[in-house]
Amino acid sequence: MTAPLPPSKAGPLPAARVTSLDGVRGVAACAVAAFHFLYAFRPDVYARDRTGFSLEDLPVAALWNGHFAVAVFFALSGFVLAASSPRSLREAPLMIGLRYVRLAVPALISSAIAWAWLTGFPDAGRAAQALSGSSWFRWTYQPPIPPLSQALWEGGIGVFLDGTTRFNNPLWTMRAELIGSLLIYGSYALLKGRTRAPAMVLGMVGFGLAEVYFLVAFCGGALVFELRDRLRDNAPVGWLLFALALTAGGIIPGHAAGGGLIGPVWPYLGAYGVCDIAAILLIVSVLITPGLRGFFEHTLLQRLGEMSFPLYLVHVPLIVAPAAFVFDRFSPLSPLGLAG
Template identity: 35%
Template sequence: MKPTQHNAALDGLRGVAAFLVVLFHMEAFVGSAFSPTDKYTIGSPVWQMYRRVIDGNFPVAVFFVLSGFVLLLGFDRKRDLPYLAGATVKRYFRLTPVVLASTVLAWLASVTIGLHNASAAAAIGGNEGLTFIYRQPLTFIGSIWNGLAGAYRGDDSYNYPLWTLSIELTGSLMLFGIAALFYRSERFWIVALAVAAGWITLFGTRGVYYTLFLAGALMLRYPSLRLRWYWLIPAAYLGAENIWLPEMVFVQNAIPKSWNLDVTACAHAIGAVMMLASVLGSAKLKSVFGCRPLAWLGRVSFSLYVCHAIVIASVGCWVLEVFALRGELHLGGLLAIAATVVVSLVLAQLMTTLVDGPAQRLANWIANAVLQPSRSLPETSVRKLENFDNSVAAGGTSGR
C-alpha cells in the first residue's frame, strides 16, 4: 500500500467517525421521522436499532487514537526533535481558527435564522437533548472568548461537541512530551503502559481518553500490533455498547464509584484501538476506507465536526418545527435529517477551504517565527516543519 493510499485510509476512517457523530446528534429527528404516533418517541423499532448501533462516544475515541497515530508520523519517519517542537507550538494555532469560526457561526445563526432547538422540542412533544442545549443567549463577544479560550476550559455552551477540545489539546501536548523523551527507546511500550495506568488512576474516564493518544503512538511505533480485517467486527460491537445494556450496567455497578470510570467509554476505547489496528493491518480495509468519497469526508471532518451541531439547532430544528406544527411530524423528521446532512457538508467544505487551510499555514508560520534559525535550531530543521503532518482534528467529536 502506497503512503498516499495509507493516508487516504486514515482520512476515510476519520470521515466515517465524523459522520457517525452527525448521525448520533440527530436523535430527535430520527425519533420524529419514525415515530408510530404523532409525537416524538423512542419506541419505534427503527429508533431502537439506530440507537443500538450508533453511540456518539465511540467516534470520539476513534478521533483520539487517530490523533496519537497521525501526530507522530513525521517524528517517526525522521526521529528529529524539531518536529515535536514545531508540533507543540503549532497545536493550539492549528485548532483554534476552526473552533473560533464555529463559535462565531453559532452566534451568527442565533441572530439570523435563529436557534430553534427549544421550540422544536416543544413542537414534537418534548426532547431532553434539544432542550438541554443553547439555553442562554449567545453574544458576539462571548463567541470570540469561547473560541479562543472558553472551549479549551470545558465551556461548550456555544458548540456542544467542543467538550472534547481540552482533551485533544492536552492529550496531544502530553503525547509530544512523552515521545520526545521515550519514543526512540525500544522500551517505549513499557513507559506507555505505565503512563496509561497512571492517567487512568488519576483521571478516571478522562485518563482513558488520554491513553488513546498513547495507543495510537504504540501502533505507529510497533507495526506488529496491527490486526487482520476481521477484528473490525468485535471493534464495531464494542463501539455500539451503551450504558443501558445489561452487560454494561452489570460491570458499571461492580466497580467502585470512587474510580470515576465510565465502563462504556472503556469499551469504546478498546473498540477504537481495535478498529484502527484492523484498518492499518488490512489492505482490503485500507482500500475501502481510502475510497474517494470517504477520503474527502475525512479531509472535511474537522470542519464537519465543529459545525454540524449548529446546523442541527438552526436549520434542522427549524424544518422539524415547521412541519411538526403542520401535523406532518414524520415528513419533518426526514426533511430535517436531509437538510442537516446537506447543509453541514456544504459548510464543512467551505470552512475547510476558507478557514482550515489557512489555519494550517498560520500554524506553520507561527512555528517558524518561534523556532526560527538560531543558536539551537538548524535552518533546515525549521523548513521541515512546513511539511509536518498535523492535520488530525480535535476532538474531536461526540455524543456528550
C-alpha cells in the first residue's frame, strides 16, 4: 500500500511511501500480540476497576495495549485508503471488490491454520484457562473443534457478515476494515477536492456521537491524508502530541476513578473513542517530528512493518494452541510443575 510522504518545511514532497508509518504498523502488530499473550496467561494486567499505580498506568503500556494498537491500525488504514482512493465512481466497485479479496484470502488462510493448531492441541486452551483464570479463552473454540469447512467459511465469508469467529478471534477487525473501505472508497468516489476534508470531519463527529468509534479512526486517518500538505516539521509540537497520544490512548483502560485533579479522568484513559482520537494524534506526531520518523524508519521496525499483517493473523492460534500447551505443562501450578 502506498501513501504520500509528509511535506517538509520547503513544501509538499512528491507521492511516495511513508516508510515511518510502516514502522508504526509493525510496533502496533507486536502490541496486539503482547496484549493477547498477557490476556491469556496474565489476565490480572487488564483487571477492571484497578486501584493504585502500576506500569499499566504509564504511557509505556501502549506496547501491550491491544485496544490502542487496533485503533492505530484503523487510522493507518484510513490514511492508506485515502491515498489509494478511486478517481471516479466507476472505479469504486472494482476497488472495493479487490479490497475484499485482499482481506478475505489471508483471513481464510489464517482460519485454516487456526483450525490445524486447535485440532492438534484441542485441550490446551481449556487447561491453560484453568491455570490462569483468563476469560479470554472463551473467544476460542474448545473441544469438539468444528470441521475445517466451518473454519474456511468463517475466515473467508462469515467473519465479514458476523464480525466474529472463534477460530481466530482477531479476525473481527476484517469486517471493520471492509466497512471502513466501503466508507472511504465510496465517499472519495462521490466527493472531490476540498469537500473531502470537511466530510471526514463530519464523519468523525457523526460516528463519534453514534459511538461507532472504529469509523472515527478511519475518517481521522483519511483527514490526516487530506491535510498532509499543510503539515510541517515541528518537533516540539510533535513530541507533545506523541506524549498526549500515548497517555490518552496507551494507558490500559479500566482504572477506577480516584481523587485529586487526575482521579476523575483515569477511567477514560485508553477507553474506546479516546484511543481512536489518540491514534490519529499519534500519526500526526510521527509525520511532523523528524526524530520520530527516523525512529520508525529503523530497519528493524521496517521489517516488523512488513511482517505486521501475517503476525496479526497467526499469533492467536499460536497462543491458544502450542503456547497454551507449553504453559499447561510447565506452569508452577500444573501437575508437572507441582511434581517438579
